[in-house]
Amino acid sequence: MIKRKEKAMEGQRSFFQDPANRQWWIDQLLSLRENPQNFESLVFRLYDFQRKHCPAYKTLTETIANRLSSWKEIPAIPQELFKKETIFCYTIEQAAGHYLTSGTTSGIQGRHYFLDPLIYKAVSLQGANEAAIPIHRACLHFLTESPNENPHSSLSAMFSFWAESNPFPSYFWIQNKTFCIDPFIQKLNLDISAGRNVGICGTAFSFVLLMEKHPKSLSLPQGSFILETGGMKGKHKEIDKKEFYQKLSSYFGITQDCIFSEYGMTELSSQAYSKGTDGTFLVPPWAKVLVIDPRTEKECQVGQKGLVRWIDLANVDSVLCIQTLDIAIKTQEGFYLIGRSNHAPPRGCSLSIEEIAFFENTHR
């Protein structure tokens, strides 16, 4: 009996290892726009697999005895757990690679392992298309390192997938840990004078740095776009989003509805996007975001503030349901992101984990 169960589990594990089945899974995800009714069955299929094969998720789900009646009840692992434990359904030796979290606040980095990057690639491309970001109609300038320089950055990886599929030239402008502003501006000016559409993608902080170091404004051709991501957590200069978008708009000579915001994280495979300063974030059909009231664990009503919880069907090799500390307001169609969690000011004079890390970094 036990042997049969073990065999069944092994069969389940090998299902998601088989390249043909992984491609089938991708096809299922990409067809959810047309077949949204399949979402729940795919969630339960993946959940059933992960709760048996990811040890930390298994331990967590064993503490929750309730029978699940809806995909909304799938237990979430805290995002922080990626820093404390291996969240992976296989042995580390089986991983093709991993992405590292930034460790912005605590200095401790989490790892997101994957069997292969193909699912991430597929959903990164289709996710941008779903959000109508014109990544295939512009020269792309990435204000980040390339994957060659930073192989463990999930953001660089995503941008490189965009670059590979783009018929126009693409460039990464952070080289040897330096933002090469002058060559970037020169190349950008060439594109502008040739009337070529450009897409400039980078962290919010990289745009702030650009506008500070090169204050002369630009005038991007119509059809160009800006994509900012990551907020400014941990940086000493933070500005309000509205003010930031006004600055971007006047600096690049584009309207604010040509500015996209990406909300994603290393621990996930999918992304949410918004457009313009007041835009609601929307997720692709293979992912859902629940805004959760931490007091009750229930979903907030429209207009209520809560914590962002992701259900990401593209997170095949780790865990599909992740609880973040990010705060959002639930809207009719999606959610309005208020802030990344680590903006919460520390209270009192008790020591925090961030301070221990800071002390270790600066004194030892």
Place this chain on the structure above:
Amino acid sequence: MQTLERIEMLDAICKLFPEIGFRGKEDLIRLVELELKSLTALDDFFDYGGAKTKAIAPRQIYHVLAANLYVAGFQSVLLGLLVGSFNVVQCPQPVTEPLLRFISLLPKKLKNQVKLCFEFNQEAFEQSDCIVVFGGNRTIEHFKALTPSDKRFVGHGHKVSLIWVGTIENINREKITLSAKDISLFNQLGCLSPQSMLIEENTPSTIILSFCEALAESLSKRSSEKGFDINIEELAAIKQLRDCAKALGWTVWESSLTEINPWTVIHRRSNSFEPTCGYRTIYVDSVDKTKLKEWLKPIQGMISTVGVFETIPDDIVRLFINAGVTRFCSVGEMQQPSAFWHHDGRNRIEDLVRWVDWEIQNQDVKS
């Protein structure tokens, strides 16, 4: 104004705000005598080691207060007034209201010696000859870097406190109740708030479970007392800590997060210290006594108080002292240090003053 006159004026304030930790003028007199060796040390030269000496207070102290615990602000300003300095207080918004109330109740002569500012005041900072900063280690480092070496700098960074339980033979409910009090006060946000209760690893698991259950019960009994408002970010931090603990296979006792004062007890076997998120969330850590030094490594030099549950062996006391602990006390007393305690291991008013020595035998000196 002479020291005794200032002490007389501060007497009423000590009684109005007992949380500052001084019962009245007697405690202030004793503090000056203990730290400055003479009640008139700030007023006149006095005999000292075959010569004479006098304590000189800073003309102006610039206090940078932390964003929450207003008591530290009260104490800092009171000590500044006690030594006779003018006090500029950089006061973050959350502590403004209690601080304004505190200042409004000062006698007029002392009230004139305090000025509040709500953001960094460069001019006042430069004019001050002593800088006192409360806050996170980044804040301390920041202000330390701004302070020229000829000025006195006193930094009180964030610290952590622990309870030493040791081996448990019987469940001492009285001590558990006192521990719950230490954990609950100030919503566990202060540097005197315990973050972990240390139990020797060889304690049988059935006893540990009973201990944790009794602790959970004690915390539960205190959950209806007046608490702080817990915002969504803080609730999220509690939830995250609980979920991580469950996923890591640790045993968790918890109340609903809908309660006014939610509490959490987590038992774990860990290799090193890790702080909780506060808000009545306590780790009960089973630690191998022989590996305690390693366990304390992440917080070496950052430990304030060790609360002693029943008794503590001498070798463990030495180990804690070597790890930088500055205070031992019984459980139930962790949040109420003696009026004469050494904050962060230092004299509190002596830290503010400088000494002037008079070694000329054939000429007397008048201040």
